[in-house]
Amino acid sequence: MAHVSDLIASDIGEYLRSHEHKSLLRFITCGSVDDGKSTLIGRLLFESKMLFEDQMAAVEADSKKYGTQGEDIDFALLVDGLAAEREQGITIDVAYRFFSTDKRKFIVADTPGHEQYTRNMVTGASTADVAILMVDARKGILTQTRRHSYLVSLIGIRHIVVAINKMDLVDYSEKTYRKIVEDYRDFAARIGIEDVTFIPLSAFKGDNIIAPSDKLPWYHGTTLMGFLETVEIDEERMQKAPFRLPVQWVNRPNLDFRGFAGTVSSGVIQPGDRIRVQPSGKESTVARIVTHDGDLPQAVAGQSITLTLADEIDVSRGDVISIAEHPASSADQFETTIVWMHDEPLLPGRAYLLKIGTKMVRATVTEIKYQVNVNTMEHVAAKKLDLNGIAVCNLSLDRQIAFDAYADNRDTGAFILVDRLSNSTVGAGMIHFALRRSHNIHMQHVDVDKAARGGMKGQKPCLLWFTGLSGAGKSAIANMVEKKLHAMGRHTYLLDGDNVRHGLNKDLGFTDADRVENIRRVAEVAKLMVDAGLIVITAFISPFRSERRMARSLVEEGEFLEVFVDTPLEVAEERDPKGLYKKARRGELKNFTGIDSPYEAPEDAEVRLKTVGNSVEASADQVIEALRRHHILGPG
Structure with missing residues (x-):
């Protein structure tokens, strides 16, 4: 009996070790209401063998309760956890699910399709490597399809899958598929989306999800799972970017040790590398890379580490440690894009708190340059920004911060705005560039104070x-x-x-x-x-x-x-x-x-x-x- 237990423990240990070394892909599903997002995720969970017997029994019972006819299972019920969602047949909140295959681990965010929940969609997309944009084959490209495409492009997701769903309801028509591909390519070109993969499928029936479907003999591309298992993830790309470590806290357990702890957002660092601390601009050399399990010869994007430096220089929470050859920039005024997430409108001149990485500063929107009509992509004048509004704004801070353009580094280029009275998150933003005036205007010292x-x-x-x-x-x-x-x-x-x-x-x-x-x-x-x-x-x-x-x-x-x-x-x-x-x-x-x-x-x-x-x-x-x-x- 003990021998059998040892074998089981050994198998579990081997299973856990195999998962530990798999890469992790984060992706979102988005699109219009009732395009099949939740059904697709439920199908992926089912096909990847991530469901227990009691879960399957429950979803089969719910399928009968909520209206599915015949022997078909409504896999959307695995994801739509809120009672309000089940009763209405829509997704309201962002639902996160984990699953795994032999090749990769996945975290998927099922985001809401309704226009009034745009802020939830932005939240789900903020950490994603891939966006699966669902299109109902019967309806084609809709306003919400364009809206979510723009948001995905804005947030900087580099890989987009246009999943043309419900092909079973159009008799697997190649003509219908080609028409949607043509329409979407025209729109994508106007907003600068380049990397698009089109996959015809049926989430309800399982066509082209895991294996190629014999009902789509005219399609010779990848299956959805085949794409997800092979696409390059941002973590791999960020390891090639310049080193950035936002300092989370100064680690000082005793008088003999002083280190700077945080999670590496990009790049690679080794002992002996020359670094620069921003926004102060002071430089030093990495002495050690310390972790709970001992010192490392190098650290890469995604790792939590503590750096010790060869020199005693001033470093505080919120500073960014960069590789000296390619440091982060510093400024206190920026052009940004802001997505507003609160019922009370954004008003230029009102002070908010801005959190970027581990740093919190006071911020004021000095100008709304224009608001974007996400239905038509038109730029319109605006004096305020209402809930779910998106605008290009100039932003002024009460001190300099270290940053990168959002297009280069999401971690050091993205921020949130916080209401100073309620501490509620009211907006999210992306830095485009520092305004020239930020570098040209300096406080002049005066002797009479x-x-x-x-x-x-x-x-x-x-x-x-x-x-x-x-x-x-x-x-x-x-x-x-x-x-x-x-x-x-x-x-x-x-x-x-x-x-x-x-x-x-x-x-x-x-x-x-x-x-x-x-x-x-x-x-x-x-x-x-x-x-x-x-x-x-x-x-x-x-x-x-x-x-x-x-x-x-x-x-x-x-x-x-x-x-x-x-x-x-x-x-x-x-x-x-x-x-x-x-x-x-x-x-x-x-x-x-x-x-x-x-x-x-x-x-x-x-x-x-x-x-x-x-x-x-x-x-x-x-x-x-x-x-x-x-x-x-x-x-x-």
Whole structure:
């Protein structure tokens, strides 16, 4: 009995070792609704012997339950795991499945076909080597076929299979197949897709999936599995690219060891190789390649390693270690393509967090150059980007990062955008190139700084940011605060919302996008005035928390005081000093805060002024007391 157990253990060990050395191909299935994506994956799982008896029994029972007639099995039910999907017969989420053959391991992402789930499709495609684009032979090339083709091209998937499915429903017609091939080649040429393989098949019947089908005698190309087992994968290609190691963490277990850990995204590295750390540009030589199992003579793309260097140079999480002869680039402004994935639109001027590799920085879309209509490939003007929108945008960061163009390296050229308030991922993007201005503009050192300017005035510079509804009393209170500070001999400047719109911001309206840009400009001006040593007072509705947080981030800790003039809407509307609420209620004034545009009240303002029952002077005294409390002013 022990001898039999040893044999079984030996067989299992040999099986696991054989899997360990197989290459891994990641691919996606995409296309329009009901083109057979899930059925194809289920068929691949079945044909590769990756199903247990209880799974087969369950899918046979489900096939009868959900409407399949006769003895045929509905293999889509193996993949469509959500109840909503089974009931509707569609795929909503991205479903990942693993299977293996004697030659290769596979991870497949079954992506949704509906237009409203474009973001899910982008998620599934982001790591894929191959895209299988499903086309229903009865319907030919559809709008969603073109949309997903463009996205696949955009994401940089180099190998595309156009799987012309349901050939059994068109009597395996060669004419139908040739017509679809001709139509798709014309479209692919317009968007720059070059590597396309066409395969006629029936996922439901199993034709041309594993073995050539005798029902397609006119087709002499590869089967689908034959293609998947032999196509070159990106991991093999990336080993030939220049070395890149995004630093995940600095490994310092004791005073005698300092290494830099991460996963090699491309290239090969060996001890003795000269490296450059970006964005600092400092160079050194690789001393050791350390892993849990001991030192390596070399490391290649895909391996997790720790590098030690011959010199003590400054390296931090988020830096990129490159081979010195072909280093990554560094910049803080880029042209990018962004795919928007959130219900709230992307607005130029709004600050987001950008994560690229292991680095997180603050980012602002400075310009939407054009939005792409993925149905017609037309470039259209846009002031904002809505859910599932795709646009070419200029992006500005608060510091330089190391990067490669996305076309050269997906890992160091792709990024995500994160909402600073909710920490939700709101967009994904690809870097095209650094803007020239990124390299031509540098901060100029000056000897007279903010501390010197403030010291000459005998005060600590700061930014008092008044926010609240129209009619809340912001301008009146801010004006009284400035009068009191002036009487105290303080150096101030008041930036009022209406006054600024007569000059600096006269080109802006009141849409959400224009409101964001209005506050961005004011915040930048206020930053310069704080640097001049002034106590700066602003009075703006500034309805969005994100923009107020952006303004706070522009000045140093302790220099920003948010003053929330907390007046109920009904009170502000009753005051209505400019008659704006009446116009808004009559529909004559669009995008008016509190009526048809939201106001996001501060959650933790330094000063909260309840104006009902309080005079303007009493409210101003509260602000002056807050300035003393925060050590902006000396004792009264």
